[in-house]
Amino acid sequence: MPDRLIDLRSDTVTLPTPAMRRAMAEAEVGDDVFGEDPTVNRLEEMAAERMGKEAALLVTSGTQGNLVGVLSHTRRGDEVILGDQSHIYHYEVGGCAVIGGLQLHPLPNIDGMIDPAEIEAAIRPENIHHPRTGLVCIENTHNRNSGAVLDRSQISAICQVAHNHGIPVHLDGARIFNAAVALGVDVRTLTEPVDSVTFCLSKGLSAPVGSVLCGSREYIATARKYRKMLGGGMRQAGIIAAAGIVALTTMVDRLAEDHENAALLAQGLAELPGIALDPAKVRTNIVIFGVTAPIGAAGLVRALKERGILCNATAPDRIRMVTHYGIERTDIETTLRAARDILAGVMISAR
Numbered sequence: 001m002p003d004r005l006i007d008l009r010s011d012t013v014t015l016p017t018p019a020m021r022r023a024m025a026e027a028e029v030g031d032d033v034f035g036e037d038p039t040v041n042r043l044e045e046m047a048a049e050r051m052g053k054e055a056a057l058l059v060t061s062g063t064q065g066n067l068v069g070v071l072s073h074t075r076r077g078d079e080v081i082l083g084d085q086s087h088i089y090h091y092e093v094g095g096c097a098v099i100g101g102l103q104l105h106p107l108p109n110i111d112g113m114i115d116p117a118e119i120e121a122a123i124r125p126e127n128i129h130h131p132r133t134g135l136v137c138i139e140n141t142h143n144r145n146s147g148a149v150l151d152r153s154q155i156s157a158i159c160q161v162a163h164n165h166g167i168p169v170h171l172d173g174a175r176i177f178n179a180a181v182a183l184g185v186d187v188r189t190l191t192e193p194v195d196s197v198t199f200c201l202s203k204g205l206s207a208p209v210g211s212v213l214c215g216s217r218e219y220i221a222t223a224r225k226y227r228k229m230l231g232g233g234m235r236q237a238g239i240i241a242a243a244g245i246v247a248l249t250t251m252v253d254r255l256a257e258d259h260e261n262a263a264l265l266a267q268g269l270a271e272l273p274g275i276a277l278d279p280a281k282v283r284t285n286i287v288i289f290g291v292t293a294p295i296g297a298a299g300l301v302r303a304l305k306e307r308g309i310l311c312n313a314t315a316p317d318r319i320r321m322v323t324h325y326g327i328e329r330t331d332i333e334t335t336l337r338a339a340r341d342i343l344a345g346v347m348i349s350a351r
């Protein structure tokens with residue numbers, strides 16, 4: 001295997017920048033559970049301002065942000081409407097059910113969207129037999145839908161339905177800055193209609209740890225208690241927040257580079273035999289493609305790994321690759337050359 005790995009498994013593998021490491025070393029800190037960490041307080045103010053919300057809360061991860069976010073909107077026995085391909089539904093260990101006592105009501109996700117008419121139909125009318133519909137969750141960009149982007153009109157359409165029934169909307173915006181950069185809009189355009197948003201400082205923004213939950217002052221006060229309950233009350237967390245501040249101030253605009261690399265990767269892969277991919281679906285930094293070649297997804301992942309390229313099979317016939325800070329255009333070219341060689345060999349031997 002080559003010395004240098006090209007790691008396309010996820011944007012969670014990004015390493016902190018030198019500026020982040022310096023900021024962490026020099027961070028002014030205090031006890032954040034007492035509200036006395038000046039660096040955490042500064043990050044939370046910045047994040048709230050950036051998202052156009054009154055207040056913000058630093059949490060340990062996107063998963064904790066979503067769980068605290070959902071708990072703070074709901075009560076036990078409520079039903080939560082969300083996408084059937086959403087991260088909360090698939091990858092958060094059933095936390096809403098286990099810890100929140102919540103019932104999840106999944107609706108079809110198509111290109112990241114949930115049809116507002118289906119949400120309208122899924123909202124429970126008052127009836128002694130029904131759970132109360134307590135929340136609608138959306139995701140932008142959409143992880144399992146190839147990093148699909150929801151624009152303002154789509155978000156507003158969903159929020160309008162929910163709000164007409166007095167139901168709040170939580171946005172899992174782990175990669176909301178990718179959406180804003182792809183659309184060329186201020187991130188507030190996408191967060192203004194929702195009641196709460198979680199975004200990740202790790203992933204594309206490259207901070208080592210942390211996500212932020214944003215919402216009204218009252219909502220964040222509730223969330224602060226839930227975070228403590230879940231063991232997320234950190235002490236001198238300014239060490240983490242310092243990297244988050246660097247992430248927010250220096251790492252957002254460069255996401256465009258990741259999107260260009262993903263587009264290049266998608267176009268190149270689409271031309272290969274044994275790959276099924278519509279490059280027009282790739283709007284941000286996530287490339288998901290079908291493997292129709294006899295090698296299968298696991299075989300192709302293995303063969304790429306032997307050439308120093310890491311990616312994940314997400315199904316027996318599907319692979320996911322993610323571009324991020326640390327992946328250069330030349331890495332994409334290397335990946336495409338390797339995939340072409342492997343698949344050419346496989347297709348010849350299958351004849």
Ligand SMILES: Cc1ncc(COP(=O)(O)O)c(C=O)c1O
Nearest residue numbers: 061062063064087139143172174
């Ligand atoms: C859309 C989405 N939401 C939430 C998360 C959870 O973030 P974390 O891994 O920090 O818990 C992820 C992680 O990949 C994600 O893709």
